[in-house]
Amino acid sequence: MTDVDSHLSRTATAYDQLAVPYAEFARDALAGLPLDRAVLAAFAELVRTTSPGPVVELGCGPGQLTAHLRELGLDVFGVDLSPAMIDIASRAYPDLRFDLGSMDRLDLADGSVSGIVSWYSIIHAPPESVPGYLAEFGRVLATGGHLLLGFFESEGDPVTAFDHRVVTAYRWPVDELAELLDRAGFLEVGRMTREPGEGERFRRGHLLVRRAAGRG
Structure with missing residues (x-):
């Protein structure tokens, strides 16, 4: 098993184990935001x-966010690494x-989607894996x-690991992540960016980008 596969396996297992309480926590997460x-x-x-x-x-x-995007008028589906999360999502909606899959090897054809939302989902990827x-x-x-990315912002510090409640995650400088997106053809x-709200520890970052022609 490669280091990447090992990381993905640990992440999936961690979310499987906490799927029920996490789903309860996330259910109304957007209500006050x-x-x-x-x-x-x-x-x-x-x-x-x-x-x-x-x-x-x-x-x-x-x-819950996939459902919210549908309410916004989008033809949307979800992909997740955790079988337990996919089971909960499929029963709730x-x-x-909802498809089981990994973001680094998507079972989707080239150019087959018009939009991607990655809402705090690259946060667990080791920094060296993010360009991939x-x-x-x-x-x-x-x-x-x-493409819309949501992530934890590092508030001027370099990429920084922290003790996420599920598994280790990383905070990113918004400019550094924007530069990686530019190199990837966006x-x-x-x-x-916004300051942390009640019960939140870190500043939040959001980058909205467009896939450019002839780049990447």
């Missing part, structure tokens, strides 16, 4: 008006599609399609 909802709404509007087509939420967990993830996102995203559309 108007800025986060605004970023998701902007992403949805851009997809609907500039590159209509299927959207995938990568790292969909128990499916039986009219939505972004390359895979670029492979499956159609030219002109949009053009920045906008960004939003």
